[in-house]
Amino acid sequence: xxxxxRTLPPEALDEWxxxxxxxxxxxxxxxxxxxxxxxxxxxxxxxxxxxxPFSAFVAGLVAGRSGGTPEQVxxxxxxxxxxxxxxQERKV
Numbered sequence: 001x002x003x004x005x006r007t008l009p010p011e012a013l014d015e016w017x018x019x020x021x022x023x024x025x026x027x028x029x030x031x032x033x034x035x036x037x038x039x040x041x042x043x044x045x046x047x048x049x050x051x052x053p054f055s056a057f058v059a060g061l062v063a064g065r066s067g068g069t070p071e072q073v074x075x076x077x078x079x080x081x082x083x084x085x086x087x088q089e090r091k092v
Contacts, residue, residue, distance in 0.1 A: 029070050039077045046084035055080050 008016060017031050039059060040052035047055070063069075063076040 032070070032073060035074065035077055039081055042081045043084045047087045051084075055084070 013033060017033055020026065021028065021031055036056055036059075039056055043055040044052040059073070059076040059080045062079070063073040066072040066076070
């Protein structure tokens, strides 16, 4: 079975992140890869897989509206993850 050309191998993630930073004039600390991947994992496991990219977008939107500093990004991500951590309990 061959790998899909649309699948990004892990070693290519840094290259993609660099391209995004260059495209949009962002610094490395503006693109916290591991933080966002952890958010996606936690939401996918706590809520549902399709909720992960949507939740990452919402965290970015919230952080941007708050000023967009790295600290505000971490706060927004933490809030989303906290909600995901309690999601199943809320559904019972």
